[in-house]
Amino acid sequence: MDAQADVEVAVAYHSGYGHTKRQARAVAAGARQATGASAVLYDVTELSEELWEGLAQADAIIFGTPTYMGSQSSVFQAFAEASGAVWAAQGWKDKVAAGFTNSAGVNGDKLNVLTSLSLLAAQHGMHWVSLGLPPGWLYSSTGSVEDLNRLGGFVGAMAQSPSDAAASAAPSEADLRTAEHLGRRVAEVAVQLRHGAALLVHQ
Amino acid sequence: MDAQADVEVAVAYHSGYGHTKRQARAVAAGARQATGASAVLYDVTELSEELWEGLAQADAIIFGTPTYMGSQSSVFQAFAEASGAVWAAQGWKDKVAAGFTNSAGVNGDKLNVLTSLSLLAAQHGMHWVSLGLPPGWLYSSTGSVEDLNRLGGFVGAMAQSPSDAAASAAPSEADLRTAEHLGRRVAEVAVQLRHGAALLVHQ
Amino acid sequence: MDAQADVEVAVAYHSGYGHTKRQARAVAAGARQATGASAVLYDVTELSEELWEGLAQADAIIFGTPTYMGSQSSVFQAFAEASGAVWAAQGWKDKVAAGFTNSAGVNGDKLNVLTSLSLLAAQHGMHWVSLGLPPGWLYSSTGSVEDLNRLGGFVGAMAQSPSDAAASAAPSEADLRTAEHLGRRVAEVAVQLRHGAALLVHQ
Amino acid sequence: MDAQADVEVAVAYHSGYGHTKRQARAVAAGARQATGASAVLYDVTELSEELWEGLAQADAIIFGTPTYMGSQSSVFQAFAEASGAVWAAQGWKDKVAAGFTNSAGVNGDKLNVLTSLSLLAAQHGMHWVSLGLPPGWLYSSTGSVEDLNRLGGFVGAMAQSPSDAAASAAPSEADLRTAEHLGRRVAEVAVQLRHGAALLVHQ
Secondary structure (H helix, E strand, O other), X not given: OOOOOOEEEEXXXXXXXXXXXXXXXXXHHHHHHOOOEEEEEEEOOOOXXXXXXXXXXXXXXXXXXXXXXXXXXXXXXXXXXXXXXHHHOOOOOOOEEEEEEEEOOOOOOHHHHHHHHHHHHHHOOOEEEOOOOOOOOOOXXXXXXXXXXXXXXXXXXXXXXOOOOXXXXXXXXXXXHXXXXXXXXXXXXXXXXXXXXXXXXXX | XXXXXXXXXXXXXOOOOOHHHHHHHHHHHHHHHOOOEEEEEXXXXXXXXXXXXXXHHOOEEEEEEEEEOOEEOHHHHHHHHHOHHHHHOOOOOOOXXXXXXXXXOOOOOHHHHHHHHHHHHHHOOOEEEXXXXXXXXXXXXXXXXXXXXXXXXXXXXXXXXXXXXXXXXXXXXXXXXXXXXXXXXXXHHHHHHHHHHHHHHHO | OOOOOOEEEEEEEOOOOOHHHHHHHHHHHHHHHOOOEEEEEEEOOOOOHHHHHHHHHOOEEEEEEEEEOOEXXXXXXXXXXXXXXXXXXXXXXXXXXXXXEEEOOOOOOHHHXXXXXXXXXXXXXXXXXXXXXXXXXXXXXXXXXXXOOOOOOOOOEEEEOOOOOOOOOOOOHHXXXXXXXXXXXXXXXXXXXXXXXXXXXXX | OOOOOOEEEEEEEOOOOOHHHHHHHHHHHHHHHOOOEEEXXXXXXXXXXXXXXXXXXXXXXXXXXXXXXXXXXXXXXXXXXXXXXXXXXXXXXXXXXXXXXXXXXXXXXXXXXXXXXXXXXXXXXXXXXXXXXXXXXXXXXXOOOOOOOOOOOOOOEEEEOOXXXXXXXXXXXXXXXXXXXXXXXXXXXXXXXXXXXXXXXXX
């Protein structure tokens, strides 16, 4: 492990209609804002060698999926299942993890998906980084739909895309900035852990 | 069990600042709209004999609590714990159950509270009645903050009260009508089960 | 709706290696023990017309899936996603629902799967029937691995199959009897609701 | 922040009958095994100044509670609620967090408690450290009730104490060693993060 090299943040996502993909890009853009971090997007629809190698190298993996009927998408879940081979060797142990999801409803059981992503990470022995933002849109006097974390998520980043909005129109800027915040925060924690590990080795 | 007598719906709730109390009243009002049903409100702050006797008689118990730091309130949880004595005798077995919660954030981990209420009901061997409404506020073209089930809950009724809104101003009418819907639905299922049981007995 | 005809219980399951299939058969066998109920098993691997028609006719749907990496299997989730078309028309509204799951670990996040199944049912507006059994294997003096509900589930039926046990050897008899209990209970509630509905119609 | 001083791990727990207290002590003992870490036990029954000051200073807070009726105890929840004052100032942001729970049942909804503890931590913007152990007791040939992580938890440490077992007799050695493992792991991550932060400051 080279403390000088960039920390790598992998964004492992599935997107059904493009909305979650926009959220994933915002997460990756946020990760790249952190000093000493790079980010790569992986669409988990194809379970390629490149995917598994990329995730094996990454310092952090941020999981993203739409919420379909209250749970992660079946495409994402097929990826999660296939990660069982990595799990058997505890190949992702001690990596950093986080999660994000998008759905049409304001709540729509998004929390169940974020919790399920955190359980996936826990099975892999990963460290889970929370969103780290207070809830927005909280006060009738000063709150706004344009607030960061307007949906009030904590375990991960939530986004909402109305059923009749194309991926060019949703999620909203507020939700994308929230996703960006998560990416940057995860990258910063990964950098901090990398530096700490390097110091421990040199003691 | 008298198939002619009114089905009794108990609304067992805690409210910290009055918002959840308004939601509870709406749930009870909805229950009373069902033919053949009556409803009683129980504030679970005081664990009185009257409370336990009322719940023992009820055909349905609808649990309500604010969401505090992601979970039900400690006052509500003290009630849930004390229900362990009823649990030991499976005194609420086969009663109908449902739940509702209010918090300041749009999501704010409300789903975790509704899920926890459904687990409480399951430990008691009760039947859980879902909200039974499609999500509102779903379309950018036609959706509105005034839609029934605007928050997109399914396991129970969700309400939101901004941090700076008095109980006279929140929850919103839409959230109160959603609560009312839950109460009526629970009462109707309880009536149906009561009639079904009477018929089974007479076979 | 004919109050004289048998109530139909559909068991909609996926099984990866045969263990959950044995659990599904036990659930169906239990349902058939109820007076006035029949049961049909549906493997949801193939999303056929027969499947959707069978579920449309059923009075109760019991969902079953292995727990893989903390969540339902991707095959089951593909079925859940596809049920979105039914959801849009609220085609399963007011049907009875329940759930079961099997995994190798004693806990192994099985509760997350049962909770996710109950959320799926709630999105469909279904009524959730809990296991209705006290936990077994609870006392060091008298508890036994052969107790009904030895794993201590409440929201649904849990089973455990050791990683090196063939489907002929696992789940255990205790877990299969627990599954059977769930099936019978669900069928009885469905019969009760059917009778109640018939009486309401004739009023 | 002094990179040379010991990292402080606070174990903030409630115990009803002494079983969870033994688990808490094992967690603290594990934390003290890590190089450069000390640990303090806080019984959250009394919400004293000493408690809040101790937690404010801590690098990591490990939350522990019995599972009562499917959720954390009301005493623990009163503490969680009171932490809302800290939350408003985000006083625990970026601290390390983890959790453990004990109940009589093998499952008994313990996962719901660990998930709720992780949501509490996420609201505070803390980093959640998973158990980091594969499940034990998994193979019929080689598995044993004496395995580390015999209950198969991942998000935190689970323990089981039979209903008729005094705190002197339960939780089992296996469950206490699992708790110890969690404590040590959390302390090591906290040390790593502390070192990493120090290095970042000196760049």
